[in-house]
Amino acid sequence: MAKGVNKVFLLGNVGKDPEIRSTAGGMTVASFSLATADRQKDAQGNWADKTEWHNIVCFQRTAEVVRDYVKKGSQILIEGKIQTRSWDDKTSGEKKYKTEILCNELTLLGGKAGGESGGGSSSYSGSSSRSSAASSSGGYDQRQPAGTPDYGDSGITDDDIPF
Numbered sequence: 001m002a003k004g005v006n007k008v009f010l011l012g013n014v015g016k017d018p019e020i021r022s023t024a025g026g027m028t029v030a031s032f033s034l035a036t037a038d039r040q041k042d043a044q045g046n047w048a049d050k051t052e053w054h055n056i057v058c059f060q061r062t063a064e065v066v067r068d069y070v071k072k073g074s075q076i077l078i079e080g081k082i083q084t085r086s087w088d089d090k091t092s093g094e095k096k097y098k099t100e101i102l103c104n105e106l107t108l109l110g111g112k113a114g115g116e117s118g119g120g121s122s123s124y125s126g127s128s129s130r131s132s133a134a135s136s137s138g139g140y141d142q143r144q145p146a147g148t149p150d151y152g153d154s155g156i157t158d159d160d161i162p163f
Helices: 060-069
Strands: 008-014 019-022 028-041 047-059 075-088 095-108 122-125
Touching (some): 019 060, 028 060, 047 060, 047 075
Antiparallel strands (some): 008 028, 019 028, 075 095
């Protein structure tokens, strides 16, 4: 069977303050909901916003960044992959499912939380090789801020541009 692609990019606003926890092995995990909006015309031809809610899970250094900087209303960009977990409900015995986005990269957008002035963005990335959000510690790269190179002094002129 050919290899598939499981990649998600989401740009939206955090629905409520993130939940932060630690696994038995000491790994930090952050969970929160992210709202994305799409504008569509309804049956009468009026524009209407349709909101989708996504469950986001971050690990290790990215979870620490979420803990320190992400609050309800924060605008963020998430790059990750979709994962669906299942379990048997203890009370009813029926099978339950939850679909989550496992975050590989997080970019903080807009101003600082709390309405303070300031702009720009910060990006935190890493790769996740685990298949379950409930896995124990280990297997995750430490996430570091992604630098933005400055090409202002590289000597590129209009003659170097191919179009």
